Amino acid sequence: MLPSILLAAFIGGAIRAAIGIRKYSLKKGQVSSIAIDGMIGAVCGAAFMSTVNMTGNAALLAAGLAGYVGADVVETLYKLRIKRGGSLV
Amino acid sequence: MIVIPELLILIAFGLFGGIVRVLLGFAKSYEYGFVPQRAWLTLIVAALSGALAAILIAEDPKVAVIAGLGGPDMVEALWRGLARRVAGGAYASATAGAVPIWITNRQMKGLAVAKRKGGITVKQYAETVGVSLRTAERDISDLTKGGYLQVKGKGRAAVHVPVKKGK
Numbered sequence: 267m268l269p270s271i272l273l274a275a276f277i278g279g280a281i282r283a284a285i286g287i288r289k290y291s292l293k294k295g296q297v298s299s300i301a302i303d304g305m306i307g308a309v310c311g312a313a314f315m316s317t318v319n320m321t322g323n324a325a326l327l328a329a330g331l332a333g334y335v336g337a338d339v340v341e342t343l344y345k346l347r348i349k350r351g352g353s354l355v
Numbered sequence: 356m357i358v359i360p361e362l363l364i365l366i367a368f369g370l371f372g373g374i375v376r377v378l379l380g381f382a383k384s385y386e387y388g389f390v391p392q393r394a395w396l397t398l399i400v401a402a403l404s405g406a407l408a409a410i411l412i413a414e415d416p417k418v419a420v421i422a423g424l425g426g427p428d429m430v431e432a433l434w435r436g437l438a439r440r441v442a443g444g445a446y447a448s449a450t451a452g453a454v455p456i457w458i459t460n461r462q463m464k465g466l467a468v469a470k471r472k473g474g475i476t477v478k479q480y481a482e483t484v485g486v487s488l489r490t491a492e493r494d495i496s497d498l499t500k501g502g503y504l505q506v507k508g509k510g511r512a513a514v515h516v517p518v519k520k521g522k
Contacts (some may be wrong), residue, residue: 282428285428285429285432314417314421317417318413318415318417318418320412320413320415324412324413327411327412328412328413328415328418328421331408331412331418331421331422331425332421334425334429335421335424335425338424338425338428339379339424342379342382
């Protein structure tokens with residue numbers, strides 16, 4: 267089940283990145299941002315799913331949703347951190 | 356079968372997700388002088404999407420919270436995309452005044468300056484955000500095509516004026 271959940275969450279994060287890319291067109295470097303958001307989504311989705319008790323399609327949908335939201339929130343916090351002059355690490 | 360009290364609880368959790376989203380929006384846009392508008396609409400969409408997702412996926416308050424957080428973002432993106440494709444000219448008035456979601460932070464900064472000053476030239480944009488004239492032209496062109504700015508004048512002296520709400 268874990269690989270499916272990770273994949274669903276990855277897709278959720280990647281969708282968030284794809285929506286964020288203006289004009290919905292891929293340019294150089296944007297594929298990597300989709301992959302990064304997907305990975306963030308996968309981590310957030312897996313973390314969320316470890317706190318709930320779900321199986322089947324509901325679990326995959328919830329993981330995708332958590333991946334989407336996780337990527338969104340992490341990206342927002344990251345941007346706020348950059349604006350305040352903080353480092354990335 | 357879900358009953359009214361449970362539904363209200365799920366709506367409340369969705370609303371909580373929406374509040375978090377609005378607060379994040381305020382934090383993100385504060386520096387650029389934007390005040391996120393239609394926060395009430397975000398909260399309504401969050402409450403509804405939170406409850407709906409929880410009913411469809413699992414009647415778990417946690418699902419309602421994350422759906423409340425992500426729901427308005429998805430709905431807004433879909434709505435803007437549809438407005439751009441279907442409504443054509445209505446896109447500009449439909450999006451004016453709202454915090455844009457797909458323009459870059461750099462463009463948001465330039466747009467904020469244009470709003471504050473009533474307009475911005477390519478040179479002013481380049482100086483404000485620290486990019487070359489070529490990049491500034493490209494950014495402004497995107498903002499114009501997206502319906503955020505309109506051009507007044509020609510050539511280098513052209514002033515790009517923010518599109519006012521309702522126009």
